[in-house]
Amino acid sequence: MAFNTVWIPDKNQLKSQYNEFHAHFAVLLKRLEDHLRATVKVSALLTYKTRVKSFDSYYKKLLKFPPTDPAIRFPLVTDLIGIRIVCPFLQNLSEVENILIKNFTVREVERKGADRTFCEFGYESTHILADIPESFKVGLLLPENLIFEVQIRTILQDAWAEVEHELIYKFEFSPFDFPLKRKFASINASLSLADILFQEIRDAQTSLNMELDRRREQFYLRADEFTDGLLGDHSGAEEKSGMNSSNTSSLETIDTMIFYAIKAHNNGDFQTAETLYTKILNQKPNALVASIVYKHRGMAFFAQGAYEDAYKDFSASLNENPKNFRSYYYAGIVLMMTDKNPEAIEMFTKSLEINGYQAHVYFRRALAYFQENQLILALHDLDNAAALGLSAEEEKKLRAAIAKKIDMV
The missing domain is CATH 3.30.460.10 (Beta Polymerase, domain 2)
Structure with missing residues (x-):
């Protein structure tokens, strides 16, 4: 066996x-x-x-x-x-x-x-x-x-x-009994759906942030052209090509309109961007949303050289939300470009009072002090900007220009 x-x-x-x-x-x-x-x-x-x-x-x-x-x-x-x-x-x-x-x-x-x-x-x-x-x-x-x-x-x-x-x-x-099985399946399905929705929201945020980064880059490129002119570099920057206006009638939600407005803005289609920003504002959103939209529309005006309209929108952004430190900064840049340096210094100072860790704001205020021949204050701001990670090339140009002015005094 x-x-x-x-x-x-x-x-x-x-x-x-x-x-x-x-x-x-x-x-x-x-x-x-x-x-x-x-x-x-x-x-x-x-x-x-x-x-x-x-x-x-x-x-x-x-x-x-x-x-x-x-x-x-x-x-x-x-x-x-x-x-x-x-x-x-x-x-x-x-x-x-x-x-x-x-x-x-x-x-x-x-x-x-x-x-x-x-x-x-x-x-x-x-x-x-x-x-x-x-x-x-x-x-x-x-x-x-x-x-x-x-x-x-x-x-x-x-x-x-x-x-x-x-x-x-x-x-x-x-579980053997069908109602209990259905409860377990329902819970599991709800969690799976929540995972999918979280990912979709994340994807939308990622796309929006990419467009925001592109838009800020274009804003700073135009501001840098002005800075280069002050410091003797006239090479300028390439203009972005525009695109044809798109149909905006089907865009209803504020989130959707903001995304497409920023996308149009980045592609140089300022007419579409302004139309969408204005459409959002006409819906009377809450103060925080209105502040953001006024800021975006102001940047669109700025990109076209409409500095007066840009300043009005940045001021409106601050009326809606006085803690919007970026709007103070953008308003300061507009004031500098219209030769209003004392007012620009005030705007940069307010931005730094809210958020004191902005290298670029210290740099712009240093430029405004430089324009006003307040060279010690300019050097102090430049030191702060360098400590916060300002690029060596920007620092070197402004520091050389300040040194040159000091020698001439």
């Missing part, structure tokens, strides 16, 4: 071996975590959860998935060393995954929950199994062929996984 050979682990022997390794596992885990924190920088909001699997959890999993080779002295499970990286947005999941693939020898990538239908529930998570680099093992006593697992989740995926663990997995319970 033949008997099936069944692998029966010696629990006490395995526990003794586990205890020998445990302190070394902990050191290894810390090395891996430190390396990941230094390497994975897709967001400042990443959080890390790490653990060495407890012996009891290790032993239970070993019984569930016994080794194919009973001769192995210390059989391994894939998630003995585990690191979870929790990300704020869905986009971060693939970004983290790509970084891991580039930096480690990856054995397996599993996307749990990806094959579920809309009526099923369960957590979603990306699990990556990877080899441990030899340099991380130096000085450690470790079992052969040890690997580690990285789980990548969003904040909401992680929250769902924790709750699911408590309600289902931990108690070995699975």
Whole structure:
């Protein structure tokens, strides 16, 4: 009569071996975590959860998935060393995954929950199994062929996984009755939808910020032409080409209108930009929104050389929100370009009173002091601007011009 050979682990022997390794596992885990924190920088909001699997959890999993080779002295499970990286947005999941693939020898990538239908529930998570680099093992006593697992989740995926663990997995319970299943599916679907919406909002913000950066750059280019003229550089800057006006009748929400107004502004279509900015203001938005829109429209006027209209809009922006330090700064630049340096100095000073860490504002006020022959004050502001990171080229030009004036006095 033949008997099936069944692998029966010696629990006490395995526990003794586990205890020998445990302190070394902990050191290894810390090395891996430190390396990941230094390497994975897709967001400042990443959080890390790490653990060495407890012996009891290790032993239970070993019984569930016994080794194919009973001769192995210390059989391994894939998630003995585990690191979870929790990300704020869905986009971060693939970004983290790509970084891991580039930096480690990856054995397996599993996307749990990806094959579920809309009526099923369960957590979603990306699990990556990877080899441990030899340099991380130096000085450690470790079992052969040890690997580690990285789980990548969003904040909401992680929250769902924790709750699911408590309600289902931990108690070995699975809902059979349809209304209860529907409740779990509804919760899971709501969290998945929230993740998608968060990512869409993030994408929209990223696009808007890119347009804002382009618009500020164009504003500063025009202001820099004036500065270069003061300091003897007449090379100027290239003009941006315009574009045809677009149909704005279908744009209804303030967010949409702001985005398309800034986009038109950046492309030199000032007529469309002004139309959209004015349309927003006609809707009587709250003071904070109105302040921002007046500021944007003022920048559009400024870009066209309509300095009087620009100054009126910057002043209107400040009437709506007296704490808008950028509007003080922009108003100051307009005043400088219309040869009103004392008033410009006052505007720059108010901007710095609200936010004293603006290198460019110290630089512009130094220019205004320079124009007014208040050279000591100009040098003081230039020193502050340099301390806050003003480019060496800008500092060098103005400092040379101040020195030249001092020699002439």
